[in-house]
Amino acid sequence: MHKPVRKAVFPVAGLGTRFLPATKAIPKEMLAVVDRPLIQYAVDEAREAGIEQMIFVTGRGKTAIVEHFDMAYELETTMAARGKGMEVLEATRAVPGDIITVRQQVPMGLGHAIWCARAIVGDEPFAIFLPDELMIAHKGGTGCMKQMVEAYGEVGGNLISVLEVPEEEVSSYGVIAPGRQVSDSLTEVTGLVEKPPRAEAPSNKIISGRYILQPEVMRVLEGQEKGAGGEIQLTDAMARMIGTQPFHAVTFAGRRYDCGSKLGFVEATLALALAREDMGDEVRVMAERLLSGER
Numbered sequence: 001m002h003k004p005v006r007k008a009v010f011p012v013a014g015l016g017t018r019f020l021p022a023t024k025a026i027p028k029e030m031l032a033v034v035d036r037p038l039i040q041y042a043v044d045e046a047r048e049a050g051i052e053q054m055i056f057v058t059g060r061g062k063t064a065i066v067e068h069f070d071m072a073y074e075l076e077t078t079m080a081a082r083g084k085g086m087e088v089l090e091a092t093r094a095v096p097g098d099i100i101t102v103r104q105q106v107p108m109g110l111g112h113a114i115w116c117a118r119a120i121v122g123d124e125p126f127a128i129f130l131p132d133e134l135m136i137a138h139k140g141g142t143g144c145m146k147q148m149v150e151a152y153g154e155v156g157g158n159l160i161s162v163l164e165v166p167e168e169e170v171s172s173y174g175v176i177a178p179g180r181q182v183s184d185s186l187t188e189v190t191g192l193v194e195k196p197p198r199a200e201a202p203s204n205k206i207i208s209g210r211y212i213l214q215p216e217v218m219r220v221l222e223g224q225e226k227g228a229g230g231e232i233q234l235t236d237a238m239a240r241m242i243g244t245q246p247f248h249a250v251t252f253a254g255r256r257y258d259c260g261s262k263l264g265f266v267e268a269t270l271a272l273a274l275a276r277e278d279m280g281d282e283v284r285v286m287a288e289r290l291l292s293g294e295r
């Protein structure tokens with residue numbers, strides 16, 4: 001039996017420079033795709049996977065993220081008096097005590113952000129969500145982390161979610177060296193490299209924002225040097241764990257949108273609006289009209 005994954009770390013202390021000026025005063029994780037902020041999609045995905053404790057690694061200017069999961073007394077009183085809309089608010093409110101925050105203080109990289117949560121993670125396996133990577137399940141399917149937790153039940157150890165990209169894009173991402181194929185969606189990982197030059201990339205499978213890691217990664221991060229971009233890289237720490245513990249990659253059956261980039265965000269907004277039962281038909285008509293050049 002593998003120890004269950006009950007905790008998740010959400011690193012949300014990054015500066016979001018690719019999305020300026022929108023992210024000057026508002027955290028990137030609070031940008032809304034249709035009507036839900038990115039952080040809520042990630043927390044909902046965690047809850048679906050059975051995760052109970054959410055650990056936000058925050059920084060200056062990020063308090064709106066925590067408030068989003070708080071009780072909004074004025075709003076709730078007003079909506080209750082009107083007798084409508086309460087479900088929307090209730091769906092966001094956290095169970096008291098299940099959201100914990102730690103501060104990163106200086107954004108020194110994803111690896112450093114994860115290390116900041118070490119005391120709360122303790123000696124348990126834990127999940128990581130990068131909320132700007134929006135993972136949407138196929139209709140009727142399960143979310144990315146739920147698929148990963150199921151795979152974890154089989155193989156234990158460490159898991160990352162991956163997806164394939166065109167070769168010319170690999171140098172923007174963390175890339176895996178794939179080993180034995182365990183099943184259609186599960187592959188052993190024999191190596192990891194952060195932002196490799198295209199010619200040196202071991203595959204076109206990139207790490208895509210969801211992880212299940214063993215607590216030993218914290219000790220590796222502890223003494224780690226800066227890597228690509230002068231930041232403390234999670235990928236480098238994970239690479240050092242390979243060979244000491246099982247390491248697998250799960251290919252997510254679903255769609256991923258890179259909402260840290262403007263184009264990815266626009267694509268996500270359009271895709272999710274088109275898929276919505278309450279507005280999809282109207283959005284389709286609107287998009288067709290815009291594409292045809294009509295006003």
Ligand code: UTP
Nearest residue numbers: 011012013014015016017018107108109110113
């Ligand atoms: P990104 O690479 O997307 O960085 O970080 P960023 O700073 O948010 O955005 P850009 O590149 O400047 O536009 C991936 C994830 O890691 C978190 C970010 O908040 C994001 O969820 N992160 C990154 C931290 O929490 N701390 C860091 O020091 C760096």
